[in-house]
Amino acid sequence: METIIDRIKKFNAPLIPDMVELKYKAMKQNAFRFFRGTCHLFYEDLQQVKNFPPSPLAWICGDLHLENFGSYKGNNRLVYFDLNDFDESMLAPLNWELARVLTSIYVAFDVLQLKKALADEMATLFLNQYIERLKTGKAGSIDPRTAQGTVRDFLNTVKKRTEKELIKKIMGTAHKKLTIEIDNVLHFKIKPKLKDALISHVTDWLKNTKSWPNNYIVRDAAFRVAGTGSIGLKRYMFLLQSIKNKDSFLLVEMKQATRSSLAPYNKIAQPHWDSDGERIITNKYRMQNISPALLSTTVFKQDTYVFQEMQPYADRIRFELLADNKDLTAVLSDMARLTASAQLRSSGIQGSAINDELTDFAKHKGWQKGLLAYANQYAVQVKADYKAYVASIG
Known part of the structure; x- marks a missing residue:
């Protein structure tokens, strides 16, 4: 049976050796950095799961986590806040996207030493806000003119730079x-x-x-x-x-x-x-x-x-600096709505579910509990894999 380090080295073998060593060093920083650097492990493990909640097909970014939301300058020269990494993007069950981003909440909150109860609350909030946006059937967007709270302050700072x-x-x-x-x-x-x-x-x-x-x-x-x-x-x-x-x-x-x-x-x-x-x-x-x-x-x-x-490398929401639960709620709500909006915007294209299928899916109950349970459990697996990785790499 392959060890965690075997699986990681096998995946990274085609990459530039000197730079891969920097990647391995970065992944030692904490479990969330490890999670960000091992997208392949997430989907390799997901493939083995039985009874994973089924869902319609959608275009997904594939590596959605809390730091893959950020600002960028659009071709109209305005600054936007949105999903911003599509290297792994594919047509896939939309619950794959949700499972990864929900897992990232649990892993990141653990690294930030926030209470488990708060992680449960914020993961549930994210999923509920995602569902509410999906039900509308209409994609939304965030820029300095429409943003509120923490994201508004963040974008205004970026805009002034x-x-x-x-x-x-x-x-x-x-x-x-x-x-x-x-x-x-x-x-x-x-x-x-x-x-x-x-x-x-x-x-x-x-x-x-x-x-x-x-x-x-x-x-x-x-x-x-x-x-x-x-x-x-x-x-x-x-x-x-x-x-x-x-x-x-x-x-x-x-x-x-x-x-x-x-x-x-x-x-x-x-x-x-x-x-x-x-x-x-x-x-x-x-x-x-x-x-x-x-x-x-x-x-x-x-x-x-x-x-x-080139996008500035520091333009991400820094969760460790958010003042209170109100700030967390606002930011995660925005991220959830943007996730649903991306799927609505790309609906009915080359195999993705049409708008009606997505809104109908959002109205059904029963799949949410299983998805949250999976994210919760997989976050525990990430933490264990991270410990094994650190022990192996020295």
Whole structure:
């Protein structure tokens, strides 16, 4: 029988070895970070479950947890709060999505040393708010104009942050040299030959694509590390400078698109995709109210990448800083409604349940109790797996 460390190393074997070591180190931080880095374990284990509550098919992001909600700048240049990671997205039973996000509540609350009773309360709240939104049959969205409470404050802070501030932080003391500061934590050097090839590729791509503004030139590139589950993928960031306005800069990223970690365990027939990059950006477009700025794909050295304007890595709700249960209730309610909205927005597309099926499902009772019980139990399994992982990796 394979151990936890065997299963994890087998999954991560195709990734960049040096970066995988950083991923393993990050996953030691706590059980929630471990959970974020082992989406494949979740679905491998789910496949073995008997009597898991059945549900209609929907487009799901696949790796929904509390830190995969956040802010991003839309292609209309407004800031939105929404689901924001679709690397694992597939057509699947919608209860798979709910099981993962509910489990994340239990795991995260345990790491934050919040009472189990509060985790039960918030998981139930999330599910109830999700159901109420699904019953309406109408998707909603959140931006600074419509947000309330903690999310409103969060988005207003993000909105006030200028692109110049982000650029200055990334460029650091090397600002005058028009280079990305290498800190060997989030930004790493790229070998000269590969760096030249990447810059040449992006330069040519910018000149020839209609989906991006072509009035920028590439000034520098670096390897980027962000998140947890995606550490080990090829991920590059580029500093662009406007040709017309020398004081105008743009940060973009090029992230390798790979097979969804759900794929080995998902028996639902999927549409044909020309690439995993196409799958990812198509599902972003379907599920989000507004797509991220400058979203597209490219192929470099036979690998497909998702291209988009770089999103600030710190723009997540920090649950440890929420003042009281009222704040928690507001944030989790928003997240639940956004989850339902993403499924409603993408309903009736290439095999997903139509709106009527989703609203009808929301009105039925009996599946909620089993789903909450599974999330509760699996959170205990995550904690045990985390302990075994830490003991094995040293």
